[in-house]
Amino acid sequence: MTKTQKGKGRFLSGNEAAAEAVRLCGPQVIAAYPITPQTTLMEKLSEFVAAGEMSAPCKLLLVESEHSAMAAVMGAAMMGSRVFTATSSQGLLYMCEMLNYVSGSRFPVVMANANRGTATPWTIFGDQRDSFAMRDSGWIQFYVESGQEALDTILQAYRIAELPDVMLPVMVNIDGFTLPHTYDLVQVPEQKAVDAFLPAFKTFNKLSLEAPKCMSFAYGPDYHLESRCLQQKVFDEAVGVIERVDEEFYGLFGRRYHGLADTYRCEDAELVLAVTGSAAGTTRVVVDKLRAEGKKVGLIKVRCLRPFPAKFFASLNSPQNSCKVLGVLDRNISFGLEGGLYTDAKASMYRPGAKINTLGFVAGLGGHDVSKADIEVMFGKLANLAEGKPEEEHQFIGMRWA
């Protein structure tokens, strides 16, 4: 990361940083419903709207549920307005039906999701089972590591979502409670810079008094398959767009996140751990420690779950790549199989005679801490496998019983 930082450094929580991003992007309509740990984000936005501090006039709809929040922002998007909503956990699950409406009709809704486990067992604490459950809803999904990245990713999210070639909704996942409620120094860009990066929202995909139309059409079987094929193609397109927008962002703001997946000390790494969200920070520290001990370890930070960095994972399998064992840390689980990220990573790398061995780790569910010690244990297991010692392919890490 370069040292050029434009804007003001302020001490903000992850939710406040996200709210600052939304303020700067100036949606015309926000609809939201409170849920821990998202609530302080929506409260901050309420303050901004009430004080007239949004960068553009904004109507805040205090709806009676998350289903309605997503339906309302869809309604506003149908009229051609830039929109925002935020939720978490049960709220995200409650929105599920509308997530698919929004993506199928290609409305560029941007949403922050403060990740939290899903009941039961009832929990207000963090994991990513909420957003992973919505993996197939047709949304671009980002995972962020810090409040700064939450702010920057929301700016990027609007830019990506609203590009005429993309027109996809974007979910920015912010690990609860770790990020939304932790205070950190955050660079808040200046409005002018944001305006230069994010043009006013214009779209052809809206209702019009001059040329009335029908939206969210029913498709018979004769068109449906083709429409889904086009939707898939847009996700393929989005891969390049996400990388390009990140570069553009870097040019203007001096910060970048490297497209779909970032790496840390992977150049000659033989044991590599892939993670999403806040666990990246902890893993960096552990990588530094193990490197100091002479171990060839590295970190992959998966920034996008959809589109998935499939090419990136496939490249780990090339003969030139130093990686011998890939571990994947999942803060979610698909019962009856394994962690979701692990499945996707393996599928992306698969080819006959693949050289890489893999291990899937499930940890940090329902607020269970993912400690440095846990990460070290994971690297230890990767080392075991590299040395030919047996390891179960799929393991829970950090349990009170082993």
Place this chain on the structure above:
Amino acid sequence: MTIDSKFQFSDLSDQELLYGAKTCPGCAATIAVRLALKVLGERTFVCVPACCLAATTNAYPQVSFAVNYVVTAFPATASTIAGMAAAAEMQGLEDVTILGIAGDGGTADIGLQALSGVCERNDNVIYLCYDNEAYMNTGIQRSSSTPWGAWTTTSPAGEGERGKTKYRKNLFDIIAAHRVPYCATASVAYPMDLMEKVAKAKAIKGARFIHVHAPCPTGWGYSSEKTIEYGKLAVESGLWYLAEYENGEMKLNLTPKTFKPAELYLKGQRRFRHMTEQDYKLIEENRDREWDLLKERVKA
């Protein structure tokens, strides 16, 4: 019947804004929507959830509405139009109507929560519920607006079974209890009254609700030319009423001096075919209780 709206029937356009819907012949839902759109005009944005109307008015690349028209999820009519209205306001769109149209299921059952939200916030929308008294699109299942005793596929009638065993929910009361600026019941059998109410709603700002009785030949089991006849009989026998709630006051638009026997309305419909004299009596007793309550509230 008083006409205190600016709407003149001589102004009524011969332009059809709903055309070619694939509804059954005699479908009252279509009539209600056609008439409403004639009053509301071209600057209307229509939103319809899953229901007969949505299923029969759009299938890519064909569409029956000549105005802007969106389809939304079954529970989401009110919430979707809330967002549309918010956007219209923020964009400074003048003189437009944001209109939600949903069936009784989409309104009184799965969409009630979102509708309550719209009414509480007084969002600037018109919500029209066409009530065909069951889930017709999915093949005639009971809703909370299905009347007592009616056969549906989920409230069977036959050996030992007597159709729906619960009374219908009073949607008009529920919406009026939100103290919205305007709320009315109507019937396709009284088109003048219906259009006046739509015109009145159009002239008001805020959350407006119109509950239209909409006989359904397919679901109720009668031949399609009798839609208006059954709509009239429902009102004349006191089993449906025409009312308005405005400025905190309720009024009846039509009070039959004497009710026609319920049997006249019930006996020709397949869904009530299993009914006995005793059932007719029970229905009339319940009707009289309801009207006593109604009249008390109108007086007060």
